[in-house]
Amino acid sequence: MTKFDEATQAIRVDDTTYDVCLDDGYSIGGPLNGGYLVATVLRAVVDASPHAHPVSTSAQFLRAPRPGPARVIVERLKSGRTVTTARASLVQDGQPFIEALVTTATLDAAAVPDWSGGPPVTMPGRDACVRLPMPKPESNMTLSAQMEMLFDPPTIGWLSGEPTGRPEARAYFRMAEPQDPDPYVLALAVDALPPVVFSAGARGWAPTVELTWHLRALPAPGWLTLLGSGRLISDGWFDEDVEVWDSAGRLVAQSRQIARVGRG
Structure with missing residues (x-):
């Protein structure tokens, strides 16, 4: 069992109740990453289902839980x-x-698409991409240590005060501990990019209010490619769309979330 598998583990109490322990290793300056929390919920849901894969998830974030014991209650509809x-x-x-x-x-892991479009953006090779600087220990950005990300340089221009002016974020992604991607890793991946509003000039914590994501195919081993974009920033709100492509060039996940614009 990998560290991520352990951090998202759901232990069955009865037919509808699962014990979980929320891991402080997935913190973003205090609050836990939304994709990590969704992955934890999905462990319980899949265990309670006769089917193996979470193909569609819509999550409302009511408040930010703290690390430690919690429960997932599952009601089959x-x-x-x-x-x-x-x-x-x-x-x-x-x-x-x-x-x-x-x-x-x-x-079906062997399914072949009847039709598939290509990625909306062509990424440079990994050797032309860059890592974010390691966060300071006092920032409590523990999430960074759980994954490896290589960013398309223009989309992190905000670090040096040169944002592109467009809501966008793009990176290659894999877990820091060797692990083939699976649906739970994809749940983390769709929420792993810095908020796309950073590239539009905003800063600060940008809390997710609602996140919907779809599992489109079971991913091949290797790096994932994350392509994030937004359509509207208005009245303190922004949207973020993410496509996840696997190492075989297949679209394996899509997400959309609506979130609040942070205050830097």
Whole structure:
């Protein structure tokens, strides 16, 4: 079991209840990363389902949970031969922190697309990409140590005061500990990029309010490519779309979230 598998582990208590322990190694300056939290919820949902893969997830973030013990409560809404739909709540101290609707199915790892478009942006090679500087220990940015990311240089121009002026973020991604990507790693990956509003000139914590993501295929081993963009920044809100492409050049995940613009 990898560190990530352990950090997202859900232990069955009964048919609807799972114990989890939220790991402080996935913190972004204090709050836990939303993709990590969703991955933890999905462990419970999939265990409670007759189907193996979370193909569609919509999560509402009600408040930020703290690291430590919590529970996931799963309510099956409908189950059929090809899909099961469930409601899942991440609860801590009797309060719900995330409410999610999840559809599970069983994907064929050998499936060949009937049609597929290409990536919307061509990434430079990994040797032309750059890493973010290691965060200072007092920043409590522990998430950075859990993954390896190589960024398309223009999309991190905000670090040197030269943002592109467009909401965008692009990087190659893999876990820091050797691990082939799976649906739970993809749940983390869709929320792993710096907020796209940084490249548009905004700074500060940008809390996710709602995140929807779709598992489109089971990923091949190797690096993932994350392509993030936004369409509108207005009235203190922004949207962020992310596509995840695997090492075989297949689209394996898509997400959209709406979030608040941070204050730097």
